[in-house]
Amino acid sequence: MTEFEPKIVGFLCNWCSYAGADLAGVSRYQYPPEIRIIRVMCSARVDPMIVLTLFKEGADGIMIGGCHIGDCHYISGNYHTEKRAFVIRRLMEKAGLEVDRFRLEWISASEGERFASTVAEFTEKIKELGPSKVMEDSDLASRVGAAVDTSLDFRIRALLGHEVGMIEDGNVYGEKKTEDEMREIIDAAIEDEFRRSLILEITSSKPASAKELSQVTKLPTDRIVEHIATLRQKNLLAVDHIEGMTPYYVALRVGGD
């Protein structure tokens, strides 16, 4: 059996981290070869959906590299990246994926050595964690799938998009929220939407009762029933059939024809 070679994807912003990686090269700082880099213009370009999708498809580790806070080529992009990283980590937690498989690093164009040492350290960490189990563990896969769906949820994305504005400028009435308050709001939203996505994920392959859903999601039945009500209201879930007194639910497909 050959040694585990982790699949690590690095998204680096063109202006700082990618340039830092270039500098590591120019300076001949050696680092482990597993990482594969994808260039983006700004770290803020990396949609959480992309990170989570790649995890769903078997990535062992994903790193996003951006400019240091305050040095963003696009003024404030990395500030947004940081907010998104929070959501990525939360969803990984909820899906049961090791949070350490994801890393966000600020690396400037002048930090070639730091880039090399960061990659070395991250690669080591991923090797410690071992291969991602997403491909063989179908439960994990469906939870990560639910995480991807959650990252595409309108409410989560809208909240994320307005987070910085709510903290700095407030809403239309001028009411501001603190960073912690926003985190709390987003946290609660993620929890709800993730559970709902998971219910849809599970019921899309096979009808399930509230009790079964409660067992799989480890949520109390009354919370499940609330989610079911919401999903039915949104026309995303319907009763498939009734066994005795127990309704079995199935996810409705949206979009398409």
Added chain:
Amino acid sequence: MEPEEQTPETPIEQEEQAPQTPVVQQEPIAEPPVEPDEEAPETPPTPDSEELRIGVFVCHCGTNIGGFVDVPAVVEYVKTLPNVAFARDNLYTCAEDGLTAIRDAIKEHKLNRVIVASCTPRTHAPLFQGVCEEAGLNKYLFEFANIREQCSWVHMKEKEDATRKAKDLIKSSVSKAALLVPQEEMKVDVVPRSLVIGGGVAGLSAALSVARQGFDVHLVEKEGVLGGFTRNLNSLSLGDKSAEDTIKPLIEHVQAHENITVHLNSQVESVSGFIGNFDTTIVTNGSSKEVKVGTIIVATGALEYIPEGLYGYGMYDNVVTLTEFEILCKSGKLPKIKNVAFIQCVGSRGQDKSYCSRICCVISIKNALYITENFAEIMGEEGAERVEVDVSVPEISSRRRRRRRMVSAEGEAAPGPAPTGGPEITIFNRDVTTYGADHEVYYNKAREKRIRFVRYTTDNLPKVTQEGDKLVVNYYHETLKTERKLQADMVVLATPLIAPPDAADLSKKLKIPIGRDGFFLEAHMKLRPIDFATDGIFVCGTARGPADITESVAQGLGTASRAAIPMARGFIQAEAILAQVDPEICTGCGTCEANCPYGAIRLSDDGVAEVLAAACKGCGCCGATCPEKAIQMMNYTDDQLLAQGRSILQGAM
């Protein structure tokens, strides 16, 4: 939802329409909307109806890549990848024969996508894109794979792994190249008019230079007079004229120039638009005026740091700042003083502000010399030189430092006021920063005039107290390792220049960044020192950090020439890496507008988001947060990034 099937990426060939030469689409809107529909069959994404023919050029870069990556093996592998019609290696792809090879292959093999696997796109993409365009291929159909900086140079001892990585990186680029779509760059007219914000020396120099190049200038000054910070100053270092006389001709020329409109007591109220077409509102005493300009020069200057609570400032009248000292001199209100202590680096270099203000050492020396020259009669015997300094070899810094230490110790031989009742000017410093040849001569002149330089460290800051009616500086002598006292008639504190608090406001209006210390942040520390990352806006003078008049003027002239480039050309070509909104999906929620740092995306009258192409910088922040996923970044679409990621996960072999 089932994971999407990974079908092999073979393109649908539509023979009937397969063109001989790549078709440049007139409407780059052709990007297919992302269909999250799980039922959709995995049709291979074909941005064009044409057959994909990707050409890959793998560079040896001499031995830089070839020495650590098995290039021929990589080429053989690349030939097996889907859609690759041609692959070869080059010894140096960037050399003339390498470029010719690309040009020829595009024609000969009817390539409609080109990938160069070599060094970094940050330096070489424009070169290869240019070659593609020469051969009739849209430059947005070019893709790079970085197998030198991010492969051969960093895995020099693992040829096998490095080779595999090079294959992966090229594979990833191939998967992206298959999804590239040609883009048209937009031509935007540039209004031949500049807005200069700030009427200090930097802004005046910039305005005059722009005007003399034949463009209109609107110069906005918030005070009622032109001249800026320099108006406070009495004399200037290295000059024999007063500060006022020095800048007078500059002000007169600006006022007299027919191309310049000066707005005094005015502020820039709002700015919108982008390079070539900024809509600005200038408010003068409550009445506002709309001005359309093509470029903007920021010359808003700096303020002096007020050392509240430091070294007795605010407590004792005779503790003043450098600028207050200048004002006293200028207005003739300087009392007859004999003993003056200057304290350098007050509030700077880690005390409150982190940076060195650069100019204060020279200014303190200038003022010390001013005292010796203008108050000579009460300053004791002028000729009593004890220290002979050889000014002919001032450059060697180590020597200077050694000498400074020696001299400090020597100058300190007689403690307290000199017994003759002569002058005592002491400059308490952490290091003397009299950079450059002229300033060093200045420093030596001060030594000749028996101005004492006493070094202090941050562990033992001097303390200013009052004993009777005399100020006393208590300090620790670093060489003698003892506490000492110095009587002073006046203590002058050299405080740094600081960014004015309203800079933050302007930063928001213009969407230009501010650095850690509150000064405006240039696009690149070394290569673009007076540009902002936002095109068409430039910065000069103390608005971007402490600078003396020479530097401020030079920067002012620099920005004038930078601003003249697009105005002289008359148009700009906007890069086509842009956000693109799908109006069918957009619900007009405005999240993108709230996220765009450039004001480049906004809700149109139809209630959907629209992108201002010339203002969009292509960062992608809007797309990554669009709640409906209605925005894609050209050349960095979700599909392209996911294709790259997926090809990496599948790996080579």
